[in-house]
Amino acid sequence: MSIEENFVSHLMELRDRLIRSMAAFIVVFLVLMVYPGAGHIFDFLSEPIQLALPHGTKMIATGVTTPFMVPVKLTAMVAFVLSLPVTLYQMWAFIAPGLYQHEKRLALPIVFSSTILFLLGIAFCQYIVFGRVFAFINEFAPSSITPAPDIEAYMSFVLSMFMAFGLTFEVPIVVVVLVYTGMITVEKLVEIRGYVIVTAFILAAIFTPPDVMSQLFLAVPICLLYELGVLVAKLVGRRKQDLLEKA
Structure with a gap:
């Protein structure tokens, strides 16, 4: 063909x-x-x-x-x-x-x-x-x-x-994919944690109503889901390394 x-x-x-x-x-x-x-x-x-x-x-x-x-x-x-x-x-x-x-x-x-x-x-x-x-x-x-x-x-x-919160909950997926594809390391993700927290509150201020409660409801899940993504990325990274060693 x-x-x-x-x-x-x-x-x-x-x-x-x-x-x-x-x-x-x-x-x-x-x-x-x-x-x-x-x-x-x-x-x-x-x-x-x-x-x-x-x-x-x-x-x-x-x-x-x-x-x-x-x-x-x-x-x-x-x-x-x-x-x-x-x-x-x-x-x-x-x-x-x-x-x-x-x-x-x-x-x-x-x-x-x-x-x-x-x-x-x-x-x-x-x-x-x-x-x-x-x-x-x-x-x-x-x-x-x-x-x-x-x-x-x-x-x-x-x-x-709905769109803002739906995409926010995709943070662990993004983190895992970035680590799995080698675009970033888990160590780097831990290093930039402070920048992620600041960015989370900036995004929350942009995409939610101008009240503190709405912003907290969006920013805090971003931070927690980021930490979850880092944890899962560590496990996936180890699994990938084991598969490559067996191949």
Whole structure:
């Protein structure tokens, strides 16, 4: 097979895998639209702020199509997250033929663990962060006003926070991959720990609301997950060395 034919075959395989990933997303999205429905999904995701608002207060929708579009967009986000394992598997299957055997052993666990960690980041944000942050913010609301957030602004806030926390929980994966590929050593990771802590608080200040509690909820997990990544990287590094010595 010529180089040109080989390139075309890779493009066709990539197209097929992208189609499978998109098909998985569409199937999950349609199922969620039927059951439990976009409205119920929005109610579930907005529960933390509803509990923090004064009794009897509801969020508002200022746009004509907002009551329909916002729940649909949130449902699409949920469908993307739930279909993520299929997408990551298709990515792994596409690059797997070009990997060495010891790299293949690591690739599949990374796909699985990165999915779990991303979901854990979203769950941590939904069940722990939101309730405390919204209650903290509403405590500072003057008694002369009644907080009634717009659902479109809330959706934008939720998506950005979910993304921030989902990616934050991927820190151990990034650390392990960097060490496994030889781009950095465990000793260097330990050496730059102080810089990582400072960077964590800078990122938290950028990607979270301007209150101390939100920033702590993002910065502290980054630091803890970094330490977890260093610990796992040590174990993976030793395992890699043993496999290379046996080869």
